[in-house]
Amino acid sequence: MRRRVFLVAGIVLVLLVVTVALVSLFWTPFPAADTTGGRLEGPGAHHLLGTDKLGRDLLTRLMIGARIAMAVGAGAVALGALLGGLAGLLAAFANRWLDDTLAALLDILIAFPTLLLAMLVVAARGASLGSAIVAIGLAMAAIVARLTRVLAKRVLAMDYVTAARTSGLSWPRIVTAHVLPNIWPTLVVNLALQFGLAVLAEASLSYLGLGPPPPNASWGRLLQEAQSTVLTAPVGAIAPGVLLVVLVVGVNLLADGLRDVADPTRRRHR
Amino acid sequence: MSLLSVSGLAVSTHDGRALVSGLSFAVPRGGRLSLIGESGSGKSLTALAVTGLLPPGLAATGTVLLDGTPVIGATDRTLDRVRGRVAAVVFQEPSTALDPLMRLGKQIAEPLRRHRGLRGAALRSAVLEALDEVALPARVARAYPHEVSGGQRQRAAIAMALACRPALLIADEPTTALDVTVQADVLALLDRLVAAHDMALLFVSHDLAVVAKVTDEVVVLSGGRPVQSGPLRTVLANPGDDYTRSLVASARRLDAALDLGGVS
Numbered sequence: 001m002r003r004r005v006f007l008v009a010g011i012v013l014v015l016l017v018v019t020v021a022l023v024s025l026f027w028t029p030f031p032a033a034d035t036t037g038g039r040l041e042g043p044g045a046h047h048l049l050g051t052d053k054l055g056r057d058l059l060t061r062l063m064i065g066a067r068i069a070m071a072v073g074a075g076a077v078a079l080g081a082l083l084g085g086l087a088g089l090l091a092a093f094a095n096r097w098l099d100d101t102l103a104a105l106l107d108i109l110i111a112f113p114t115l116l117l118a119m120l121v122v123a124a125r126g127a128s129l130g131s132a133i134v135a136i137g138l139a140m141a142a143i144v145a146r147l148t149r150v151l152a153k154r155v156l157a158m159d160y161v162t163a164a165r166t167s168g169l170s171w172p173r174i175v176t177a178h179v180l181p182n183i184w185p186t187l188v189v190n191l192a193l194q195f196g197l198a199v200l201a202e203a204s205l206s207y208l209g210l211g212p213p214p215p216n217a218s219w220g221r222l223l224q225e226a227q228s229t230v231l232t233a234p235v236g237a238i239a240p241g242v243l244l245v246v247l248v249v250g251v252n253l254l255a256d257g258l259r260d261v262a263d264p265t266r267r268r269h270r
Numbered sequence: 271m272s273l274l275s276v277s278g279l280a281v282s283t284h285d286g287r288a289l290v291s292g293l294s295f296a297v298p299r300g301g302r303l304s305l306i307g308e309s310g311s312g313k314s315l316t317a318l319a320v321t322g323l324l325p326p327g328l329a330a331t332g333t334v335l336l337d338g339t340p341v342i343g344a345t346d347r348t349l350d351r352v353r354g355r356v357a358a359v360v361f362q363e364p365s366t367a368l369d370p371l372m373r374l375g376k377q378i379a380e381p382l383r384r385h386r387g388l389r390g391a392a393l394r395s396a397v398l399e400a401l402d403e404v405a406l407p408a409r410v411a412r413a414y415p416h417e418v419s420g421g422q423r424q425r426a427a428i429a430m431a432l433a434c435r436p437a438l439l440i441a442d443e444p445t446t447a448l449d450v451t452v453q454a455d456v457l458a459l460l461d462r463l464v465a466a467h468d469m470a471l472l473f474v475s476h477d478l479a480v481v482a483k484v485t486d487e488v489v490v491l492s493g494g495r496p497v498q499s500g501p502l503r504t505v506l507a508n509p510g511d512d513y514t515r516s517l518v519a520s521a522r523r524l525d526a527a528l529d530l531g532g533v534s
Contacts, residue, residue, distance in 0.1 A: 095326075159367040160377075162323055163427070167381040167434055168354035171346070177380070181371045265370050265416050 007257020013250025017243065021070045024063035030056075032064055033215060043235060050235050052225060061217035062239055068218045069199045069247060072132055076198040077191050079137030080144050085187075087141065088148025089175065092156060103149070109142035114201055115208075122210045129212040132205055136198045147190055151183035185263035192255030196248040203244055219244050271338065272296040273438050273470050274320060274357070278332035281315050281324065281494075289328070290315055290494040297438065302464070302471040304481040304502075306517070307491035313474045314362075316491075317442045320472070321357050322349045337437065354385055358431035360460075362443040364423035368415040374426045375401075375411030381433040400429045404459060421452035425459065432463060438470040445480060457483055478506075478521040490514050 029048065030037075037051035044050065049058040091102040109117075118135035125131045155161060155178065164174050205211040206220030214221070219240040226236035274297040281290040290312035297303045305313040319330045322341045334341040337356045341349065361367040369377060375397050382388050382396050398408050404425040415423055424444060431439060441460060445453040461484050464471045475481050481488060482502060489499040492513040498505055509515040 157325075159361040159363060160369045162318075163359060163361065163367050163430065164380075165323060166321055166353045166357065166359045167430070168350045168352075168384065169380070170350065178369050178372075182369065185371075263371065264414050 003257055003260050006253045007261070010250050010253030010255070010257055013246050014254055017066050017247045017250065018070060020063050021066040024067050028057075028060040028063050030060045032056075032060060032217070034060070042233070049239055050233060052222075052233075052236055053229055058222075058236055058239060061222060062219070062243060064217045065219040065222060065240060066243065066247075068129065068212060068216060069202065069244075071129060072136065072202040073195040073199045073247075073251075075133035076136040076140055076201075077195045079133065080140030080194060080198075081187075081191055083137070083141035084144025085148050087145040089152055089179075091145065091149040092152035093171075099149075103146075106142050106146045106149075109139070110146065112139075114139040115204060118201070118205055119210060122205075127210055127213050129216065132202050132211050135205070136201045139201075140194050140198065143194065144187070144190070148183065148187065151186055152179055155179050155182045185259055188262055189255045189259045192251055192258060196251040196255075199244065199247055199251075272335075273299045273301070273337055274472065275335045276316075276320060276332070279316065279319060279334060280331045281312065281319050281328055282331075284327055284329060288494060290319070290491075293332075293489075293491070293496050295489050295496075295499065297470045297472055299437065300468050300470055302473065302485040302487065304473040304475060304485040304488045305491055306475055306478065306481055306488050308476055310493075311476075311491040312494035313476075313491050314442050317359065317440050317472065317474050321353060321359060321440065322346075323359075354381060354434040354436065356436060357438040357440055358434050358436040360424075360428055360431045360439065360441045360444045363447050364420060364427045365415065365447075367427045368423055368430075370415050372414075373411065374413055374415065374418070378411070378426065378430050378433055381430060385434040396433075400433055401426075403432070403463065404429045419452075420448055421456060424448060424452075424456050428456075428460065428463070432467070435467065436469065438472060439464060440472045440474070442474045443476070446475070446477075453480070460484065478517060479524075482506075490517070 034057065035055040037047050037055040037057060039051065039053050039055050041047055041051040047057050047059070049062070051057055052061070087102065091099050094102065114136070117139050118132070121135035121138070122131050125134070161174060161178055164178060169177070202211055202218060203220030203223065206218040207224045209224070211218050211220055222240040223237060226233065226240070230237045276296065277294040279290060279293040280288060282288045293316060295303060305316055307313045315324070315328070318324050320334050320336065320341060322344060324330055330342050332342060336352050339348065339352045368374070378400050379393055379397050382400070383393055386396070388396050397411055401408060401410055406422060406425050406429070410418055410422060410426065418426070444460060445456050448456060457480060471485065473481065473485050486502050487500070488502050488505055490497050490505065490511070490513065497511040498509070498514045505514060506518055509518045
């Protein structure tokens with residue numbers, strides 16, 4: 001029952017950010033490049049959350065930031081799940097030599113700091129939304145691959161896989177019928193957590209100036225820009241931080257609740 | 271020709287340690303044979319080796335003919351045609367032999383669909399029939415493995431193995447993980463179904479009393495080597511080997527203890 005509450009709370013928080021991101025595609029209080037407001041205005045009737053030091057509407061920038069956060073989270077998770085899932089399954093099925101090689105490669109990739117990897121990608125491709133997604137997705141793929149490998153190996157050692165083989169089921173069917181459903185509950189929770197981490201990683205990149213370049217209003221960039229004026233205009237620094245927390249906490253709650261939905265053996269404990 | 275003929279079977283690890291060696295036996299169509307031995311004697315490995323299912327890192331040599339098809343050295347593609355149709359396996363631990371995230375009905379339906387080409391309503395009624403055959407109520411089809419008892423899980427696993435209508439059923443300690451009272455039921459069920467479908471049975475166990483209930487022919491394994499084989503009665507009467515003697519003696523002692531404690 002408690003988990004049910006978590007799930008609902010998670011869905012509400014995530015939906016809030018998703019809705020803001022979707023609305024920003026069609027409508028924002030001001031055009032993104034509008035600088036007609038006064039500089040560093042406080043919250044008011046005209047600019048609901050005030051303006052930044054260039055006179056841009058803060059609410060508008062936050063809404064566009066939600067879009068970027070969702071795009072980076074979804075893009076990086078999709079890339080990480082696809083690459084990592086395939087590599088993990090490959091390693092689980094591979095012979096010893098290939099398995100050991102892949103495992104060593106994954107360990108090196110995981111040991112490599114994500115931010116450093118991201119800087120390399122940005123240096124090679126230039127700072128853009130795509131670079132951020134590729135960099136974060138690659139780092140995530142290594143973690144997903146290692147998890148998939150371990151989970152898939154455990155399932156492959158089970159008697160029901162042997163039983164499926166004795167009844168003549170082909171490997172591709174075994175993967176879709178037995179392996180994926182059995183690793184999915186654990187994997188989906190991990191992917192949801194990774195979504196939250198990806199959003200945070202993008203904020204860090206943007207904070208360092210390696211994220212999507214201006215005029216893209218990523219939350220990390222908003223934080224960085226508001227840093228110097230945090231005492232005169234605190235809302236500019238607090239609002240992006242609050243939104244980051246809302247999205248990341250929401251995703252984590254959602255992940256926890258999802259585990260129960262995806263795994264029928266846990267349902268009766270509810 | 272025998273349905274399953276094994277000659278000179280050896281299983282070894284990739285660094286050369288022999289786990290099973292010099293094993294030969296044959297199971298004719300409709301025949302029954304038990305492999306008996308303590309844990310670690312190589313009996314379960316033998317059961318896996320004859321279906322080409324040894325875990326990675328183990329290699330088999332010798333000759334295994336399953337319905338005329340050589341198993342050792344064969345590709346999975348060749349074996350896929352033999353498995354299920356010719357031989358199916360019932361495992362020791364029903365909780366790992368069933369996919370925990372798939373409803374039992376769906377698990378039983380899978381081999382029925384593939385081997386008998388059933389679809390839709392015909393498939394659904396075949397699943398219910400298969401459940402009925404192992405004395406399980408129809409509601410079990412909607413249940414997940416963790417929602418039924420251990421005995422019921424093993425019955426479902428037997429229904430799955432039988433769904434392909436194999437000519438040979440390989441039962442690897444099928445009752446070891448069950449309560450004693452449930453053991454007898456499952457054993458009787460297995461015995462009845464094997465007889466009803468004219469199947470051959472390769473039964474693997476460490477328990478002489480259980481073996482005596484289902485088969486007449488036995489091969490006694492010790493440390494991966496066959497130490498005695500022949501009709502169960504002969505082996506019991508003339509245990510020709512130290513290991514067999516100790517096995518028989520311990521079974522007798524248990525019997526005697528039960529008689530003293532139980533009947534009087």
